[in-house]
Amino acid sequence: MASKEETQREIAEEKTAVPRREPKNPKGEYNFDTGIKVPKEYGSPAPDIAGQYRKELIQAQPYLNMEEGQCLYKTERKQKTTLDKVKGSVLGFAIGDALGSPGEFSKNPHYLSGFESSPRKGLQAGQYTDDTQHLEVGLDSLIVYNGKINFQDHADRLIRWYKSGGARSIGRTTELAIKNLMEGVDYSKSGINHINYCGSSAIARLVPYSLLSAVSRYPHKLFRSDIKKILGITHAHRKVLAMGELYNYLIQEVANGKTPGEAINMLLFEDVFLNRRVRDKIKKVKDLSESSESPGETIQKIGDSGFVEDVIFSSIYGALKGSSFKEAVLISANGGGDSDSRAALTGTLCGLDIGASQIPVDLRTQLERNSELEKKAEEIYFLRK
Numbered sequence: 001m002a003s004k005e006e007t008q009r010e011i012a013e014e015k016t017a018v019p020r021r022e023p024k025n026p027k028g029e030y031n032f033d034t035g036i037k038v039p040k041e042y043g044s045p046a047p048d049i050a051g052q053y054r055k056e057l058i059q060a061q062p063y064l065n066m067e068e069g070q071c072l073y074k075t076e077r078k079q080k081t082t083l084d085k086v087k088g089s090v091l092g093f094a095i096g097d098a099l100g101s102p103g104e105f106s107k108n109p110h111y112l113s114g115f116e117s118s119p120r121k122g123l124q125a126g127q128y129t130d131d132t133q134h135l136e137v138g139l140d141s142l143i144v145y146n147g148k149i150n151f152q153d154h155a156d157r158l159i160r161w162y163k164s165g166g167a168r169s170i171g172r173t174t175e176l177a178i179k180n181l182m183e184g185v186d187y188s189k190s191g192i193n194h195i196n197y198c199g200s201s202a203i204a205r206l207v208p209y210s211l212l213s214a215v216s217r218y219p220h221k222l223f224r225s226d227i228k229k230i231l232g233i234t235h236a237h238r239k240v241l242a243m244g245e246l247y248n249y250l251i252q253e254v255a256n257g258k259t260p261g262e263a264i265n266m267l268l269f270e271d272v273f274l275n276r277r278v279r280d281k282i283k284k285v286k287d288l289s290e291s292s293e294s295p296g297e298t299i300q301k302i303g304d305s306g307f308v309e310d311v312i313f314s315s316i317y318g319a320l321k322g323s324s325f326k327e328a329v330l331i332s333a334n335g336g337g338d339s340d341s342r343a344a345l346t347g348t349l350c351g352l353d354i355g356a357s358q359i360p361v362d363l364r365t366q367l368e369r370n371s372e373l374e375k376k377a378e379e380i381y382f383l384r385k
Contacts, residue, residue, distance in 0.1 A: 082215050083381045084355035085255060089211055090377035091370065092325070092351020093135055093204070093344045095363050097128040100333035100343030104129075112333050115366055121169055126366045130168045131344045132373075134204035137161060138230075139376045142208050147220050147383035149209065155187035155233050171306075173197040177234035188229065191236030200311040200341045202235040203247055207348060208380055210248045214255035216384030222248065235308075243312045246274060246282075250316075250349060260319040260349045261286075285313050289320035295331045304337025311338050315345035325350045325359050 102118040103109050115125040123129070137157045141150060161167055162178045173192050180190040209230060213222035224245065231244045253263035264286055267273055288298050295318075302317055303310030315332055322328025328350045332343035351359060356374065364370055 081355070082255070083378065084357050085352050086211055086215060086381045087356035087374050087377040088351035088354060088359060089207070089251070089255075089348050090135070090139070090351070090373050090380075091356050091359060091364060091367065092329070092347035092349075093207060094128050094132045094347075094370075094373055095351070095359065095367055096329040096332065096343035096345070096347025097131045097340050098123075098126050098367060099329055099347075099363075100340035101127070101129050103333060103336065103339045105337060105339075109334075109336055112330065114362070123168070124368075127368045128168075128344075129340050130170050130174075131201060131204045131341050133161060133166075133168060134174075134201050135207055135344075136373075136376070138205040138208035139380060142212060142383065143376065143379045147212055147216075149226055149230070151187050151229050151233065154205070154230065155181050155190065158233065171199050171201050173199050174201055174234045181233075187233050191232040191234050193236035195237060195239070197235065198237045198239050198308045199235065199306050200240075200243070200308045200338070200345070202231040202233070202240060203244055203308070203312070203345065204341075205233075206230050206244050206248065207251070210251040211255065211352075212380055212383055213248075214252045215381060220384065240308050242274060242278060243308045246278065247312060247345070249273060251352065254349055254352045259353055260316070264316065264320065281309070281313055282316070285317050286320060289317050295321055296335060299332075299335035299337075299342075304335055304339075304342075306338040306341065311341045312345065315342045315349075318342065318346035319349045322346075322350065325354055326363065 098115055099112060101121060101123055102116045103112055104118075104121075117123060117125045118127075121129065137154065141154045141157055142148075145153060158174075158178050159181055162170070162175070162182075176192055176197070177190050181187065206227060209222055209226070212220045227244045227248060228241050231240050249267065250260065250263050253266060254260055258266065264282060268279060268283055268286070271279065273279075285302060288302065291298070293301075298317060298321075299314045302314045304314060305311075314335060318328050318332030318335070322331050325347075329343045329347045332346040333339050335342060356364065356377075367373075
């Protein structure tokens with residue numbers, strides 16, 4: 001039996017103890033602060049599992065710099081400026097797009113080792129497609145509205161882009177949605193909600209919002225409803241939304257210190273985000289990236305069509321398979337099918353991982369409007385303040 005002094009001491013400790021954090025999220029909603037879906041029974045906010053995991057990852061362990069081949073440490077890699085990473089993501093997207101453009105659904109493909117012209121699209125070497133134009137719609141809207149999401153402006157910019165005559169190889173789903181907008185349909189209802197209209201171009205418009213949210217989570221937190229509205233202006237099907245959530249998750253994690261591979265491992269470890277079918281497919285992609293099977297055959301196995309799941313999963317494969325930025329985007333660019341969209345999304349993750357300064361100089365300087373894109377990336381970064 002405890003003595004009177006021990007009992008009094010226990011009472012005093014209880015009074016000074018940190019109070020237990022009460023559940024505030026009984027529905028088990030996705031928590032974008034941590035990148036974790038909070039199970040209903042645990043409440044919210046979730047324990048910072050991702051944050052703790054990130055601290056463990058930046059211990060001084062050897063890391064192979066993707067481009068220079070020199071042995072760095074994750075502590076040094078962690079110190080890479082966030083601005084450089086944001087620039088790398090934007091430039092990486094456009095570089096991948098331009099590299100993959102000549103081979104997109106080509107009937108006579110050949111191996112691409114760098115920028116080449118695409119006569120059937122009327123594009124010179126280093127020029128990008130409508131994917132990067134979608135990216136710029138998101139960038140420009142965010143910049144003009146100082147980091148605020150303005151869905152109507154987003155929709156209006158799509159209309160102006162379409163009317164300008166400068167839209168490059170615009171997708172059918174996007175065109176139908178823009179025509180809805182031009183006919184007066186509200187942006188919340190303009191998107192096409194059909195399984196046969198599930199391309200990936202809307203993901204490009206989401207990238208700037210995900211980047212800003214990643215570098216400034218609290219002022220610019222990106223909710224699931226925001227993702228749905230951004231994508232839904234043109235692509236309203238739930239499969240596009242699911243892939244948008246997945247890609248947003250990866251951007252959040254890679255922007256905050258993980259490699260693409262570590263972000264995938266974390267997603268699979270948590271086992272709570274997205275549905276079982278999607279997680280099983282991600283696990284399969286990860287396993288395939290570790291196999292000796294040729295990348296071309298593997299991408300065919302994953303799916304090389306323009307369907308949003310095929311594009312996202314095969315782009316993740318490229319990011320995991322490549323040992324350098326250039327190798328990764330070329331794996332995706334040479335995978336056949338929707339090669340420009342795939343390589344663009346691979347370039348986004350790899351560029352975000354290593355930063356613009358580590359992307360090969362020739363790819364940066366030969367890219368169309370590289371200075372303008374880099375400037376826009378800077379403006380997105382400085383919106384965080």
